[in-house]
Amino acid sequence: MRWSLDTMLAENLKVDGGGLNIPDTREAMVRSSEDAIRRSFGGCGEECTLVDHHKFATDAVHPIEEAAFRSHLYRMYREKRAELEGGSTNSQRGNPENLLEAMVKSQLDAEAEAKLAGGDSKVAGLTESEIIGNMWTLIFAGHDTSANTLTFALAYLALYPEWQEELYAEVAACGDPNFGDMPKLPLCTAVCLEALRLRDKVLVTMKEATVDAIIPYTTWNSDGNVTQRTHLVKQGSIIAIEQTATQLNPHAWGQDNLNVNPHRHLHTTPPFVGFATGQRQCIGKRFAETEMTSFISGLCSKYIIKPVKIHPEESWLELKERLIHSAVEEITLRPGQFSLRLEER
Numbered sequence: 386m387r388w389s390l391d392t393m394l395a396e397n398l399k400v401d402g403g404g405l406n407i408p409d410t411r412e413a414m415v416r417s418s419e420d421a422i423r424r425s426f427g428g429c430g431e432e433c434t435l436v437d438h439h440k441f442a443t444d445a446v447h448p449i450e451e452a453a454f455r456s457h458l459y460r461m462y463r464e465k466r467a468e469l470e471g472g473s474t475n476s477q478r479g480n481p482e483n484l485l486e487a488m489v490k491s492q493l494d495a496e497a498e499a500k501l502a503g504g505d506s507k508v509a510g511l512t513e514s515e516i517i518g519n520m521w522t523l524i525f526a527g528h529d530t531s532a533n534t535l536t537f538a539l540a541y542l543a544l545y546p547e548w549q550e551e552l553y554a555e556v557a558a559c560g561d562p563n564f565g566d567m568p569k570l571p572l573c574t575a576v577c578l579e580a581l582r583l584r585d586k587v588l589v590t591m592k593e594a595t596v597d598a599i600i601p602y603t604t605w606n607s608d609g610n611v612t613q614r615t616h617l618v619k620q621g622s623i624i625a626i627e628q629t630a631t632q633l634n635p636h637a638w639g640q641d642n643l644n645v646n647p648h649r650h651l652h653t654t655p656p657f658v659g660f661a662t663g664q665r666q667c668i669g670k671r672f673a674e675t676e677m678t679s680f681i682s683g684l685c686s687k688y689i690i691k692p693v694k695i696h697p698e699e700s701w702l703e704l705k706e707r708l709i710h711s712a713v714e715e716i717t718l719r720p721g722q723f724s725l726r727l728e729e730r
C-alpha cells in the first residue's frame with residue numbers, strides 16, 4: 386500500500402499540501418521501493434541474474450534503480466532463507482506470512498524431501514534465481530499497474546468532486562474501515578475500476594489459441610447499425626486483444642461509454658478485461674482491488690482532492706487534457722506529470 390502511495394506520489398504527482406511530505410525525486414522512488422519490498426516480502430548487495438525479459442523491463446522502466454533493486458531482492462531472499470532455516474516462525478509451522486516466505490518455504494521443503502529420498506537437494510525445488518524472478522514479476526506486475534490506476538482515479542476525482550462526496554459518505558458510514566469492511570466500500574472500488582476502464586493500463590494482451598475456436602464479434606457503422614459476426618480462429622493463432630478498445634466499446638458499455646460513471650461497476654458489467662479474463666487473468670486482481678480501495682477510502686475520508694492549475698485561467702477542459710489525456714504509452718499507460726492539492730476536510 387505504502388509502496389504504491391510513495392511511488393505514485395513521488396513519480397507521477399507532486400502532491401501539494403495535505404501533510405503527505407514526500408519529495409519528488411528518483412531517490413524517493415528507490416527508498417519507496419526498498420520499503421515496499423520489505424513490506425511485500427518481509428525483509429537484505431549482490432549481483433543476480435534475472436531472466437532476460439525481467440532485466441529488459443527493469444532497464445526500460447527504472448534504469449537508475451535496477452542494481453539497487455536487484456541487490457535488495459537477493460538480500461531479502463537470503464535473510465528470509467537464513468531465518469527459516471534457523472528460526473521458529475509461523476512459516477515453519479506451516480503458515481507462510483507472505484509470498485517470499487511461501488516461496489522459500491516450498492524451496493526448503495523440496496530440498497528436505499530430496500535429502501530424505503537420498504537425492505540431490507541442490508537441484509530440488511525452485512532455484513534461487515527462480516525465486517528472485519518471481520519476486521520481480523510480482524512487484525513489476527503489481528506496482529506500475531496499481532500506482533497508475535490510482536493516479537488516474539485521483540485525477541478523475543479531482544476533476545469530478547461530486548464523486549468525492551459520495552465516497553466520503555460511503556467511508557463515513559463504515560466508521561474506521563478495515564479489511565473486513567471491503568464489501569461495504571463498493572463505490573471506492575468502483576472508482577478505481579472506472580479509472581481502469583477509461584484508461585486501461587495493460588494496453589494489449591496477447592493470447593495463443595490452444596484449439597480452433599469460433600469467436601463472436603460485432604461491427605457497427607456510423608449510423609449505429611450493429612452487425613453480429615463470427616471469425617474462425619485457428620489453433621496456434623496469436624491474438625492481440627486491444628484492451629482499451631474493448632473497455633470503451635459503445636456496443637457493450639453503452640452510449641455513455643466515454644463518461645466517468647463509477648456506478649456502472651456496482652451492477653453486472655459487460656466483460657471487464659482490465660485484469661484480463663480466463664485462465665491467465667491477473668493473479669493480483671483481488672490484491673490490487675483491496676489495495677486501491679484501501680488507499681482511496683483512506684484518502685477520501687481525510688482529504689478533498691483538488692487539481693492544481695498551472696495558471697489561474699486554466700479551464701476545466703485544459704485541466705482534463707493535462708490530467709487525463711497527456712498519458713504516454715510505455716509498458717503500461719503512464720499518466721503525465723501533474724500536481725494535486727490535498728485539503729484536510
Ligand code: HEM
Binds near residue numbers: 590660661664667672
Ligand atoms: C490495477 C492493477 C493491475 C492491473 C490493471 C493488472 C492487469 C493485469 C493483466 C491485464 C494481466 C494479463 C496480462 C496478459 O494476459 O498478458 C495481468 C497478469 C498478471 N498480474 Fe496483474 N494487474 C494488476 C495488479 C497486479 C498485482 C497487484 C499483482 C501482484 C501482486 C499482479 C500480478 C500479475 C501476474 C503475476 C500476472 C501474470 C499471470 C499469468 O500469466 O498467469 N497484478 N495483470
